Amino acid sequence: MAIRRALSGRIMDPTPVVGARYMSSWWRSVEPALKDPILGVTEAFLADPNPDKINVGVGAYRDDNGKPVVLECVREAERRIAGNSNMEYLPMGGSVNMVEETLKLAYGENSELIKDRRIAAVQALSGTGACRLLADFQKRFCPESQIYIPVPTWSNHHNIWRDAQVPQKTYHYYHPESRGLDFAAMIDDIKNAPNGSFFLLHACAHNPTGVDPTEEQWREISHHIKVKGHFAFFDMAYQGFASGDPERDAKSIRIFLEDGHHIGIAQSYAKNMGLYGQRVGCLSVLCEDEKQAVAVKSQLQQLARPMYSNPPVHGALIVSTILGDPDLKKLWLKEVKVMADRIIGMRTALRGNLEKLGSPLSWQHITNQIGMFCYSGMTPEQVDRLTNEFHIYMTRNGRISMAGVTTGNVEYLANAIHQVTKSA
């Protein structure tokens, strides 16, 4: 009946619609996707009207007033850039200037490896984009290999290698009992992995735990990785942000370079230059010689071309303007230290408050851990209570973004944590 009525309407129409209106959607069986565990937290936070709410979810730096920060060096760089350049396509490998300066940060200002042109490097879409390019590259050129990912890690690491269709395994990393590094188990996993496996290492300020190996431990990790001929891939998203000193934060990488590894590195300027939304980063792969570096770079470009053709220019210009000007670079280093110091200060304050409240638990891991995140050790149920009763937003693995802690909210936060853990 309905169809006949509808059809008779069609007959009046001089250009009858063919087919379209009576087809159901192609996407009727598409399921609603689960929210991203990290980014979904901020969405929920924004929707909460409560005035005491705190966002210690996503790892984006906030000042002591809880406000996002645009660094002075960045503002100045933008003033210089605006109106001065064209907006032509960058090459597929991105801004050569930006990449050169970025390599110096990771490999060392006077690195022989840079001089010898042994590093294949391309501008990438922040850390995510760098990891994804490496994962796609691994799939294409080492299709038999697996990636070993620490437990726990940034949740998106799993998504990246999965979408690149690289088989993944995990290695022991975090030791819940000590809230520190499970070093012996980690070394075992390195030894037991098939030769030539890829190992994802957090160069500093491990996300989400904040637990980093000591220098001695890094040397041993390097040794065992070398023995097995594994490929060491460093995700360095927090250089400068961990200790306040970029050179110090790159120590793990320098140890591996001294040991002769041919490493890969993903670098991001999201946090340490506050360029989050600009998506600026770099993927580098150390090769045997210049010829190989040229070949590898060309292949990385082949992976970028069908993904986005060439990377965005604006953020890259900001970076190269800052790093290419000695005064601006000095200003940047100062501003990075301020951010790192504020976070270290908040760690001390949070721990101090919890101890003052008479918490029965040990909270020394808050100050032992480093970088933006604190792995509190709270359970998902405790986190849910924090959210539901106290309007505190964080990921359910108990990870607290210390950047979201301020002198204004640290007492409230400490009290809330104490309330949900005191009977643990």
Next chain:
Amino acid sequence: MDSVFAAIVQAPEDPILGVTVAYNKDQSPVKLNLGVGAYRTEEGKPLVLNVVRKAEQLLVNDQSRVKEYLPILGLAEFNKLSAKLILGDDSPAIQENRVATAQCLSGTGSLRVGAEFLAKHHNERTIYIPQPSWGNHLKVFTMAGLSVKTYGYYDPTTRGLNFQGLLEDLGAAPAGAIVLLHACAHNPTGVDPTVEEWEQIRQLIRSKGLLPFFDSAYQGFASGSLDADAQPVRMFVADGGECFMAQSYAKNMGLYGERVGALSIVCKAADVASRVESQLKLVIRPMYSNPPLHGASIASTILKNSDMYNEWKVELKAMADRIISMRKQLFDALTAKGTPGDWSHIIKQIGMFTFTGLNSDQVAFMTKEYHIYMTSDGRISMAGLSSSTVPHLADAIHAAVTRSS
């Protein structure tokens, strides 16, 4: 230690971007770059639109602006405005909340995200692309996990549309197959279907149950009118059916390097669009997490301010008009020289590119002897021409066509 990548060989240059690399190496004072499709002024310079500079200044001077992560799907305001731009302000699809939009990295990024979504969720993993098409289409769709077939499009004898071939090939496609359509200003040929031909294509696609995927990289740039250039897309959306659209602001806003674009998926119903949107996030997150802020902010600033929008339309029309004028000048020059052959396709074709019909030998000759750089398929970017360089190009074409092989 041996490198795990010791056996890697150097990849060949990208055929399009490699042209500029070669051009840059050439020392000749008369060299001409007609390779990559980036607009050039009469003086041969890249152009940043005035309205873009204005928008940029507004953004830089606004001290309240921050650089936080955008949501995974990008700047919401930009997405809404982008959908309106292609679908029309009064589009029922938008009013009914049936359009899922994600800000992506220009046209390439929009195509890739759309293709990955399709590879994951669509029951038919074959996409038909026109023969020929932009060189990167094949790579984008293949990397996304789709299998690529072609449909007849260009007729070398007429240097126009092979309409029968197109209808036959699409008519033989399996139900559900995806069809890539260049919304206007086909790249590389410049050959577009007429309105009547578009209507026939639409009917065929709908009756066969094929899924249209529009690549819209030249809206406003082809005819000079944003609405006219969007007509094919709007015809499809008006029939109530579903489609994909990849939009780029590289050319029409001159935002090339800022990588500004959007993927829109027109769905049958709002709840479908909402679920589709949520799944798009899962494709994007492991690729680059969220899109870059700067370019989309510029585009949004322009699109939402009616004065700036009008300024943009004027500057856009000026670019389109200059290209149309270059077409006429080249055609006139070849006619005046009596260059053998029918060159009317130069003025019949539309958009940034002309498919000259020159073969790769002739192209190589023109590069070697006249320092003219173009892709080996004979495609020239009209945007790279100026009144002062048209004579040199006409000389080169004339020489290439008349030389004995």
